[in-house]
Amino acid sequence: MYWTNKIKQLNWSIILRIIGFVLIVEAILLVFPLFINFLYHDFQTMAYVLPILICLGTGIPLSKIQSKKGFIFARDGLFAVGLSWIVMSILGALPFVLSKDIPNYINALFETISGFTTTGSSILTDIESLSHANLFWRSFTHWIGGMGVLVFVLAIIPGSNDRTMHIMRAEAPGPTIGKLVPRMKQSAMILYKIYVFLTIVLILLLWIGGMPLFDSFCHAFGTAGTGGFSIKNSGIGGYNSVYIDVVITVFMLLFGINFNMYYFLLMKQFKQVFKNEEFKTYIGIVITCILMIAINIHSLYPNFLEALRYAGFQVATIITTTGYATCDFNIWPMFSKIILWLLMILGACAGSTGGGLKVSRFLIIIKKLKLDIQRLIHPQKVDAISMDGKIVNDELVHQITSYFCCFMFFTFICILIVSFDNFDFETTVTSVFACVGNIGPGFGICGPMGNFSSFSYLSKIVLSIAMLVGRLEIYPIIIFIVPFLKPVKLKKRM
Template sequence: MNFNVLLKTTGTVLFWESILMLPSLIIAIYDNSYDINGFLISIIVSGAIGLILKNIKSDVNDMRKREGYATVAICWLVMSIMGALPFYISGSIPSYIDALFETISGFTTTGASILQNIESMPRALLFWRSFTHWIGGMGVLVFTLALIPSIGGRTVFLMRAESSGPAPGKLVPKLSESSKILYIIYAVMTAIIVILLIIAGMPVFDSFIHAFGTAGTGGFSNKALSIGYYNNPYVDWIITIGMFLFGINFTLFFSILRRDWKNILKNEEFRLYCFYSFLGIMLIFLNVLPKFQFNYAEAIRHSAFTVSSLVSTTGYATTDFNLWPMFSKSILMTLMLFGSCAGSTAGGMKSIRVLILFKSILYEIKRTIHPSSVQTIKINNKSINDDTLKSILIFFTSYVMIIIIAIILVSLDNFDFMTTFSSVLAMVSNIGPGFSLVGPMGNFANFSNFSKIVLSACMILGRLELIPILILLSPANWKKH
């Protein structure tokens, strides 16, 4: 393990985290709120530690795959630890474990909260809380690569470890240029959401808060009733479409810029994502229609919003879907598990893995019926190699095992099964709300500190898709060779 490379990259991320806290400090100063010292101390501490570490002499060209994966895991842990300081130092969240839970939920774009009186929080803390969604949505290391090409080298391992889904590719030959393109697309789309929400009648500050949550598919709101507080159909449809779009692989938006429409329409993952999203909307619409007194406009609006929110793992709500029929909740839970596309800001298993698993089942059936035939599994007319199939099988097995272990551990709190199961699934899939006590109108405040630590670990495991954290915990990774 090359510790100098690890420490240098971690220092760079910490330094930039201190810079990213500045807008929140400015808001705190403008409002003259009690959280000024919280942000000031946090910026100084994280900035100083970052400067010291980033000046360690090392050659990033020495970064290997294991350094890349371990660095990503450590950066996310350290970034969350430092990001929780403003909440804790200001006294807004007196328990550091609660503050850490809230911060991890922000950076991992989960959107689960322990706050019971959200509207009493200072605006600066609310801004930082939602801004962590935007920072974590595309990935902190991807953000760092976009800003600082000098840390390039073999840092493709950082992007592979942090990006969702099977190994991401470059949009252009230089990795730093790919990162810049991704963030430009990300920033422009976020700005469009902000402008549209303001035009729809949402206050400017609220528009930024909810645009960050929509873009990062996080779901933090500054209102206890989430998007339902505004009761505005225009706001609902803007965010519905926004959540769906941010669940699409960002390389397809690059294809739009290049006017490569054929690549978009032929993309099998995109087509599957659209298929089960729209199928879910229509089935739930028909199922909940009586609950809305056969008001078709209201039923389709809330059905589309809820499906878009959960399939993109955002977690915003316009209504309490916890009260919907079991059929609708079963569909929503399935969509929570599937998630959106790889290479998006969303969580879940990802459509591409679901597609490959489904094709693998068909492949085995055909091979059993016709053992002498030569067949391969193809996605977008490209054959899937054995290594990719093996990695997806390992991911799926690890995913299920972590959910089972976490359910057993969280069950020590003795909540009902639906609360326990859905809370773990919501954390691993980075969704936020679950069902029963952790539904859209509930929160995670009543869980024990032990369960909050377990659920926090689930959020990071889900966001980094297991492997970087498992590599970090492997003793063999830390041996000198």
């Protein structure tokens, strides 16, 4: 009865209307791989026409639902985002199954969720056997999920306004999400314009560097969305090009930066960029880790510059949670592997397309620890945590602490379930961190030269949920469980 009442309290008319628009957008996006199907004569037309018809047939009626209650609360926004991503993934997996490139639906769903969440973990053992249409759709899901499909919907949905802030906050990665301009719709448009521009520049640079145009599109989608699906069995390393490695390294790092920084650059507010603590910490961590790993692995390569090249690419791909690989870092010394594992947990900047805990959360947690230690030494000390010269309110600090606890608790539960597959410790632990952090490759069996095909169906389902939880930062997915829990009665202080 409690669960039923909680579900009834949700603003279902607005939630279903949002899902309707999401499905219409997904149908439009499916047209692109359908065009590729005709261009390369893949003969998989119905594998895309049928999902398009299902999306339109369901989405159009739902989008016409009108609500008497125009306001959307935080719980409605969280529920709408979580449900939208689940529905989008369920239907997005159909082309792989219908074309029989991935005949097993659980495997296809794992691959699709990995794409939309920009994780890059794969069950495929022979990627190049896929049709051009499916290769394109597989990489395109990264680009769609990178910025967030609901951010795009906010930009085009009729009547969207600042009351839909809860939706954007639920989907945008990071502890905070600020408006670039007073109107949320304008903010969403600005973000997508920057995203599209950087993607086009990357496509052109890869093409100029000798990468075929189709390959350039697919790898640009994976880089922009920080996803990591390659269309080659050997990954980016298969091109054996220093130029391509450098270009992708630079752009992975660029897409790992908070997109607000690019807006500040466009507005010539350079001080806002260079005084940003998260940005400076992010760059500092990248440079330090590249140098440490390069020094540690230099004996494995002909010279230090070569070691620097591979260290730079792998640090960029892991901290931005992209997941591309140019070498097998499984064979690197333990010191370098530990650094990469720590970067897996850390992730990129808030407001970027990257995953992980985010650098800003890490900074605030460190400042919180420092402040608590100072208060132990000086109990009368009155001080506050600040970021970029602004006071961080206690509520945000509590939210970040709660998020970290939820993140670790959920990760440990997933590790316990995946351990039933009886893989080695390295594979078991890093496979979960790779999925919940949306990184892609882990170590061991699921390393950069391996995949997730040998995991059981139970583990694949658990890891699929982990990818969704990681991309949506726990709460939009956890909200489905909360209604089952009885409320905690808090006693008032006397």
